[in-house]
Amino acid sequence: MLNALNEIETAGLAALESVNTADELEAWRVAYIGTKGKIRSVMPMMKEVAKEDKGVVGKRLNEVKSALESGFKAKQATLGAGSSSSTGPMIDMTEPGIIDTHALGREHIITRVRGELVEIFARLGFEVAQGPELEDETHNFAKLNIPDAHPARDPIDNFYVDDPRKVDTPRMLRSQTSTVQIRTMEDAVAKGWGPPIKIVSPGRVYRPDTVDATHSFMFHQIEGLYIDRNVSMSDLMSTLLQFARAYFGEQAEVRLRPSFFPFTEPSAEFDMMIALKPDEPAQWVELGGCGMVDPNVLKACNIDPEEWSGFAFGFGIERIAMGKYAIPDIRMLFENDVRFLQRV
Numbered sequence: 390m391l392n393a394l395n396e397i398e399t400a401g402l403a404a405l406e407s408v409n410t411a412d413e414l415e416a417w418r419v420a421y422i423g424t425k426g427k428i429r430s431v432m433p434m435m436k437e438v439a440k441e442d443k444g445v446v447g448k449r450l451n452e453v454k455s456a457l458e459s460g461f462k463a464k465q466a467t468l469g470a471g472s473s474s475s476t477g478p479m480i481d482m483t484e485p486g487i488i489d490t491h492a493l494g495r496e497h498i499i500t501r502v503r504g505e506l507v508e509i510f511a512r513l514g515f516e517v518a519q520g521p522e523l524e525d526e527t528h529n530f531a532k533l534n535i536p537d538a539h540p541a542r543d544p545i546d547n548f549y550v551d552d553p554r555k556v557d558t559p560r561m562l563r564s565q566t567s568t569v570q571i572r573t574m575e576d577a578v579a580k581g582w583g584p585p586i587k588i589v590s591p592g593r594v595y596r597p598d599t600v601d602a603t604h605s606f607m608f609h610q611i612e613g614l615y616i617d618r619n620v621s622m623s624d625l626m627s628t629l630l631q632f633a634r635a636y637f638g639e640q641a642e643v644r645l646r647p648s649f650f651p652f653t654e655p656s657a658e659f660d661m662m663i664a665l666k667p668d669e670p671a672q673w674v675e676l677g678g679c680g681m682v683d684p685n686v687l688k689a690c691n692i693d694p695e696e697w698s699g700f701a702f703g704f705g706i707e708r709i710a711m712g713k714y715a716i717p718d719i720r721m722l723f724e725n726d727v728r729f730l731q732r733v
């Protein structure tokens with residue numbers, strides 16, 4: 390057996406010398422150290438070795454085996470052969486890898502803008518309030534003074550979860566963050582912490598609109614509500630102007646256009662001069678609605694409109710982001726093209 394081992398070692402190492410390709414090396418591995426190779430084939434001979442010689446022969450077997458294995462590894466390293474079927478260029482597996490700086494993720498632009506808006510309103514004394522995205526008609530419509538027959542309630546224009554014809558208070562995905570006005574006033578009255586109430590509420594809203602450059606079936610709004618004694622329209626206007634200047638710069642141009650919302654009286658639309666494309670002139674862009682909270686809304690939340698008054702506003706966060714970062718198409722915000730996400 391010792392002779393056989395010596396021969397295998399000599400022949401094996403000699404054969405390894407003349408190996409030049411990964412394929413040849415693989416053939417050599419199979420022939421010498423593979424599971425059906427020469428080393429394995431001499432192992433059964435151990436049974437015939439006299440007891441007193443087993444130690445010596447066993448030791449030699451291990452020596453030869455590891456000599457061939459380390460010869461193999463050394464050859465593999467010089468050939469750079471990692472695979473048995475490499476016909477392509479050799480890759481030296483022992484070379485240090487290319488140290489790539491891993492691309493770091495970042496906040497989505499909407500998350501960032503939402504944070505920036507909350508930060509500005511926090512400086513103006515607004516706290517953040519939250520409400521559920523799965524809402525009911527009471528909070529999405531009824532208590533916001535939106536009557537039963539109002540077109541905004543049309544099932545075609547809302548994502549109902551329950552059938553409005555079959556359920557008394559059908560659930561729906563909220564179509565506006567104005568729901569959080571109601572929830573916050575209810576909570577303040579129930580727990581006795583307000584009014585005064587001064588909150589903003591950023592969050593997702595859902596409407597089955599056909600998707601185009603300015604519409605999406607899911608988007609974000611930020612709602613504002615300030616209830617106190619003697620709150621007036623001029624408080625609303627100064628708050629909006631301060632916000633616009635803080636976010637878009639001192640030169641920000643804003644305007645209010647008379648409008649109508651069931652939950653405010655008077656109501657207005659809030660526009661800003663914004664260039665949506667970097668090389669185009671600025672134009673008036675509607676950011677959202679606002680107004681003085683309708684007395685019916687206060688009453689629905691058990692707040693006495695003789696004692697308290699307030700203003701409210703609701704802006705589209707995508708609109709604001711598109712204006713601030715000159716994003717021409719709302720779909721870019723949701724397609725998650727990394728080239729876009731890295732630019733904004």
Ligand code: DAH
Pocket residue numbers: 564565566567612613650652653677678679680681700701702703704
């Ligand atoms: N909820 C309105 C919308 O989604 C926006 C809005 C208008 C909110 C006037 C307000 C408001 O708080 O006072 O179109």
